[in-house]
């Protein structure tokens with residue numbers, strides 16, 4: 001009795017018990033679909049947050065004036081030096097690990113144009129911010145590169161600011177007033193959306209020197225520094241600290257790394273993934289128990305058939321083969337249907353929330369299929385083996 | 400062909416022992432036609448099951464064509480059931496999901512006979528029992544007599560030398576019973592050994608030899 005014959009016979013048997021077959025296939029399918037969609041959601045949530053952070057730049061160091069890191073107190077007896085544009089220039093040019101740096105001088109001011117006004121955060125910075133923060137320009141261009149001391153009266157609008165002030169009309173070349181100052185719009189950024197509670201589209205960008213004059217400040221709010229790779233963050237941080245300590249003659253700045261935040265979130269989501277694995281395992285176990293019951297009932301119901309097959313000259317191995325083939329066909333079929341259903345559910349979810357990168361991790365798919373097929377085969381084969389080993393008459397009369 | 404010597408089959412029921420067969424001595428020659436009669440519970444089925452290798456004796460000797468069945472391994476007993484013994488049951492024991500043709504093909508399936516050959520031989524066997532036109536019907540679309548004829552076709556399709564029939568007409572009306580008996584008689588005349596359990600004296604009368612059983616023992620031979 002060849003493999004093809006065996007499978008054909010098994011399929012015949014499954015078709016002969018349509019209701020039972022349908023129920024058990026459904027049982028397997030529901031379990032697998034649950035595992036696939038649940039893990040897809042968990043993995044998606046995690047990816048989402050990690051991506052949010054990566055979009056801010058994971059190779060990023062943030063330099064803040066003052067030592068707030070450990071105690072939140074200022075160094076004893078010392079005064080804190082301001083972060084200056086000179087510091088920024090030194091950071092950008094003298095540390096080889098640094099690929100880009102951008103100064104930030106911020107404040108909030110009323111922006112007016114075309115008879116409308118809006119109070120928004122103002123970011124004073126340089127052309128380097130586009131790289132450091134991965135800003136995308138929708139139309140026009142970003143701030144002019146060059147000497148940060150030069151100032152200038154150009155402005156780049158966040159997409160929401162542009163929409164609120166100019167509606168559908170193009171703001172390029174138009175004049176906007178920020179406080180008492182006049183600016184000319186040189187660019188509009190692409191929408192970025194909210195990230196971590198902050199609306200990146202409701203901001204305007206102006207040259208750093210201009211912002212400092214506008215807000216009457218001599219110091220920077222912070223300096224963003226990008227290093228070549230995440231692996232060089234620690235080294236870069238030390239280089240920044242050393243350089244500024246040398247310039248200020250005291251350690252009076254704090255350098256925080258974005259990866260510290262990312263890794264905190266990562267570990268939170270590791271826990272979430274773990275929880276999802278637990279849920280998945282439970283649904284898988286439920287599916288497994290279902291398959292198990294179906295197979296046990298199938299074998300019990302068909303003791304008589306086993307006896308008959310043996311009486312007709314089937315060997316113990318052949319009878320076992322028939323049942324294993326049936327269990328395999330059954331659980332594979334259920335598994336495939338479950339995968340398809342889970343995949344459709346995830347697709348539907350992504351249709352509704354396109355930014356959510358839901359996708360079942362391959363380990364979950366593999367594990368759920370393995371458990372379904374494994375449980376099906378074991379609980380099909382073990383009782384079948386017991387029945388197949390009996391003398392045919394015992395199985396036939398079923399005492 | 401068959402030799403039984405001092406054969407016992409004892410069931411343990413709770414603390415007591417039931418002797419379904421006791422001290423059975425029996426010889427059956429090739430081509431013989433033996434009827435086994437006796438009251439219900441006298442051990443007729445038990446005897447037939449042991450002859451068919453569906454059951455094992457508790458003690459005693461069973462030789463099939465001179466070979467000691469007790470000493471046989473599982474594989475050899477399977478081969479015996481597969482190709483040397485055809486069994487006909489009182490309750491037909493057809494698989495409900497298969498057609499008549501499919502049921503007749505079953506023994507050949509496990510014997511590893513190729514599909515086309517199975518088709519051909521099953522069709523011939525169904526033809527021999529007069530059911531060519533019912534080949535693609537399922538058991539529930541057949542009458543009792545037709546079912547038993549399918550079962551007979553299944554029993555002979557591997558061309559066994561021995562046919563064992565346990566009350567094959569027990570569930571049939573007289574006309575169907577007569578047809579089934581004619582078929583079995585034909586198989587016997589074609590050279591197959593036939594052992595038949597029956598309650599019907601008329602049927603028993605057709606056999607060449609008869610044994611009467613009572614309480615597990617053979618009490619009369621004619």
Ligand SMILES: Nc1ncnc2c1ncn2[C@@H]1O[C@H](COP(=O)(O)OP(=O)(O)O)[C@@H](O)[C@H]1O
Pocket residue numbers: 399410411412417418419437438439440441442443444445446
């Ligand atoms: N599996 C079993 N367990 C216990 N007793 C059994 C079993 N099978 C048969 N018997 C007993 O063995 C005796 C013979 O049964 P059986 O061969 O079926 O009789 P018959 O076919 O002549 O009616 C009966 O008393 C029956 O109750």
Ligand SMILES: [Mg+2]
Pocket residue numbers: 443444445
């Ligand atoms: Mg009986």
